[in-house]
Amino acid sequence: MQLMVVDDSSLVRERLANLLCGIAGVQAVLQADSGKQALDLLRDDTSGAVRFIVLDIEMPGENGLQLLQRIKSSRRDICIAMFTQHANSQHRARSLDGGADFFFDKSSDIDRLETIVRQLAAQPH
Template identity: 85%
Template sequence: MQLMVVDDSAMVRERLAGLLCGIDGVQAVLQADCGQQAMELLQQDTAGAVRFIVLDIEMPGESGLQVLQRIKSSRSDICVAMFTQHANSQHRARSLDGGADYFFDKSSDIDRLETLVRQLAAQPH
């Protein structure tokens, strides 16, 4: 399974990539610092290898919610988890209503995110 981390913070991207690439079944962790770069990486993924995206809500340019809509309209097969430090009920509701499959708080849900990726990576393609 390939996955992608989309976050404007290089530290967050690198930390998540390091954590998630060590999971059995994860072949690659792509990184994007904005929505445009994420969409470009998805366009290059002609084999459909990317199955899971961790997406920040607050980014310069397009918000994560706007990127979520673009992802879901072009690749509805991809599972998307919103990952934010702004984990209030309004962001949660807007994310889930917008098509997010999961919603995680950066400050407290890293273990839950890792568990989810382990479960997804163990599933047959």
């Protein structure tokens, strides 16, 4: 399974990539620092290998909520987890209403995110 981490913070992207690439069944963790780069990587993913995206809400340019809707409109097969430090009820509701499969708080939900990725990576594609 391939994953993608989309966050404008290189520290967050690298930390998550290092954590998630050590999970059995995860072949690669792509990284994007913007919505544009994420969409470019998805366009290049002609085999549909990317199955899970960790997506930040607050990014310069196109925010994560806008990107969520664009990805879900063309790739309903991708599981998306919003991963944000702005984990208020309004962002949670907008994310889940917009098609997010999961919503995690960066400050307290890293273990939950890792558990979900382990479960997905263990499933046959």
